[in-house]
Amino acid sequence: MLSADEVHQLNRLTFGTTRASSATNASGTRVAKARGFGSEFLDFRQYQPGDDPRAIEWTIYSRLGQLVTRTYRTNAQLRVHLLVDVSASMTNGSPTKLACAAKLAALVGYAAIRAREAVGLATFSDTITQRLALSNSRSQLFRLFATLGAASAIGRSNIANALMTYGALEQGPGLAVVISDFFDEQALHGLRFLQHRGLTPVIVQVLSVDDIEPSLEGHVELVDVEGADGDPLFVDRESVLAYQAVLEEQRASLRAYCESQSLPFIHVTSSESFDGMLRSCSRAGLLVGQH
Numbered sequence: 001m002l003s004a005d006e007v008h009q010l011n012r013l014t015f016g017t018t019r020a021s022s023a024t025n026a027s028g029t030r031v032a033k034a035r036g037f038g039s040e041f042l043d044f045r046q047y048q049p050g051d052d053p054r055a056i057e058w059t060i061y062s063r064l065g066q067l068v069t070r071t072y073r074t075n076a077q078l079r080v081h082l083l084v085d086v087s088a089s090m091t092n093g094s095p096t097k098l099a100c101a102a103k104l105a106a107l108v109g110y111a112a113i114r115a116r117e118a119v120g121l122a123t124f125s126d127t128i129t130q131r132l133a134l135s136n137s138r139s140q141l142f143r144l145f146a147t148l149g150a151a152s153a154i155g156r157s158n159i160a161n162a163l164m165t166y167g168a169l170e171q172g173p174g175l176a177v178v179i180s181d182f183f184d185e186q187a188l189h190g191l192r193f194l195q196h197r198g199l200t201p202v203i204v205q206v207l208s209v210d211d212i213e214p215s216l217e218g219h220v221e222l223v224d225v226e227g228a229d230g231d232p233l234f235v236d237r238e239s240v241l242a243y244q245a246v247l248e249e250q251r252a253s254l255r256a257y258c259e260s261q262s263l264p265f266i267h268v269t270s271s272e273s274f275d276g277m278l279r280s281c282s283r284a285g286l287l288v289g290q291h
Contacts, residue, residue, distance in 0.1 A: 163190025172198025
């Protein structure tokens with residue numbers, strides 16, 4: 001799932017959830033390598049509003065006039081749930097959206113297990129199709145890669161039902177990294193249920209270039225990849241523009257939900273380079289540079 005060069009790039013980073021810290025703390029989840037009161041001193045950083053004043057290093061303030069706080073590495077283990085959409089719509093794109101989703105899950109899983117966090121995996125279409133229980137063992141990484149490598153996209157998508165099914169099986173605290181094209185208007189119901197169960201969602205939307213800019217000329221007949229039993233659908237340029245407006249509205253709804261809940265939202269195309277995936281994960285706080 002990961003080449004030697006990709007592993008080398010990942011080894012220069014560490015697992016973390018900087019942007020999700022406020023949301024995860026609110027739901028009782030320990031952020032990966034969270035900085036709080038623990039047994040091992042980590043370093044100093046500038047004081048930020050909301051920091052515990054007991055962590056302020058007053059000796060530095062008296063010498064330099066700067067407010068800095070002590071940070072510590074906590075001992076608790078974070079539970080990372082990787083949820084990967086394997087419905088038939090994930091076959092679109094070149095490379096496919098599923099290939100991109102699997103690569104993203106592999107790199108996040110590798111970084112988390114390397115940080116000795118517990119990682120679990122579930123694939124889903126309209127419900128859970130495969131599931132790996134949480135573990136932080138080295139063998140878990142091989143199981144994770146094997147499951148992702150063997151995954152095939154088939155079946156109809158029902159993200160809301162799949163996430164609610166998973167939420168009924170698992171509960172927080174923990175991170176739920178949901179990787180999907182999110183072609184389900186009811187997906188937010190599933191995300192809210194994960195939160196209700198104490199899990200903090202990290203939303204990763206994977207779209208293909210054709211999803212965003214369909215290359216259609218004239219009148220074209222479309223086939224539903226999730227079921228060939230439906231009526232034929234003929235589209236023209238006006239239909240494409242209407243579809244793009246709906247897609248943008250759906251993406252804006254996902255983005256607004258994440259902003260309202262202080263949750264990371266990652267958007268990538270299936271043709272994204274590995275470097276691009278790393279940058280997207282870093283911007284969201286899932287990966288941070290080592291000091």
